[in-house]
Amino acid sequence: MPGRRLSPLRRVIHTALVLLALAWSLFPLYWMAVTAFKRNLDIFSFELQLLPTTPTFENFANLFDSDVPVRTYFINSVITALGTCLVTIFVSVLAGYAFSRLRFRGQRPLEMSMLVGQMFPLLVLIIPLYLIYLRAGLLNTNAGLILAFCSIAVPVGVWFMKNFIDSVPRELDEAARIDGCGDLGIIRHILLPLIGPGIVAVGVFAFLEAWNNLVFPLAFSTRPDARTLPPGLLLAVDSQFRQDWGGLMAASILASIPPIVGFIAVQRWILRGLTSGALKG
């Protein structure tokens, strides 16, 4: 293990293994990026081209003026992800406050139901939800998708928010209470400024769960103009992107940008919440 003195041979082996780990983790992503800038001719040249011989932007340009309404998918993805994000933040802050600061009958089972809810098999939900949505007129709507995405994001969001509020000393709200603040006042004036990072983390998590979800829109959005990016691109694999790897990789990069930006923005909080949630319960 590094951090203490290593013999030269061990140092070389250690460095080689680290490089190997990096290659395993990053090569597929590198290959995606390189392919997106290659001409179709080069992609099918049957030789290993680690860099595009003739770099081109045509794969990206084609993305937005093809038969596949990528623009519509993209807009639907943004709307449903933002909607899921806002709903999740709202209900998680309120429920997180109740779980963290109040004591009431049945609290333990209710908290545990949030943990169990995180492990729910989505696939089992789509069958009843499909029939419910059919009757309620929610198929092919963004509102229907937002509700479905919340079934994944809310249990995690509430749990995370409870842990986050637990980390704010209770003396602060007691002091505010003596100054005449009610519970909602405490949430607004004392907690909101302090749990800002937690709210961002929950928001980003909810956004990404919605953004990355394939199952729900695949089942609930039958009309092309109601699809989000994942099912839209997937269905295009069999038509537009058939044998068009450059186009598919360009679309993949488009779909990866929000997750990567979001993760870099909040990685500190996500990592902390993930480990403390798992280790401390």
Place this chain on the structure above:
Amino acid sequence: MGTSAHQLEAAPAPFRTRVPLAFTLLFPAFLLLAAVLGYPVLYSIYLSFVNAQLTRPNDQTLAGLSNYAALLDDPLFGQALAITLVITVGAVAVSFVLGLSFALLVDGLKGRLAGIRGLLLAPWVTPAIVVGFLFLYMFDQQAGVINLVLEAFGATDGRTAWLSDSTLSVVAVTVATIWTQTPFYLLMFAAALTAIPTEQRESMLIDGANRWNEFVHLTVPYLRNVMVVATLLMFIRNFNAFPIIWTMTQGGPVYSTSTLVVYVYRVAFQQFDFGYASAVGVVWLAVLLVLALAYVRFLRRTSLA
């Protein structure tokens, strides 16, 4: 959490017991979850006892236990169960070993090198559907880089049809799953490694322990809880895995990569048999519930200890 030390110093303020307020604050969250989780689950159990076809949504007749009886006679159900176990055990075992190795490799990297840890997390951040596309492309028979590399090394003739072979397709989706899940173990183990007290490590070395002894007698005991937690979580997650498999093979060729959830989807949305699909789903739900309860119980036990 960071401020717990502060909490310990000050005498804790009393918690407030106010049931109506708690009810009001919890109401939005639980209303939402009742609508999109609770009710659908109950409805799903109901559906498993009726004949329900997607093509005739309003024509549902009671079927008694016949959907469940059909499970026993369905060879595809048994096959789906077996494939789920093969992919899950394979993915969890390899990700576990790789993630632990990566965590040990980057443990103690400081300064600019600490960024390596972040880079190793990249596969975890990649959306599942993109992971699927990526490996669909890399395993492609004609243009895939895996065949190109294998051919360059002379290992094969470079024409392996990974995704249309019933065994190799299972390998391909398992590799894609391992790639994207390894960082999760890395993350869990890396965090746990930082919790090992350096004094203890040093005193072991003074006593003449070699690296292997240190690993077995110090590192492993410290990581044991994390190992159990992470593995349970990964079992649950893999039992529910859908997007990577669906993107790469749609459960095919034929049914060779149809895990249980993929099978449920195919029965429901390709054969339109909602009743039977619900029965399969309910059985699976019971299995996952047992795993989830085991997970929660383990967390409670370790957090009390």
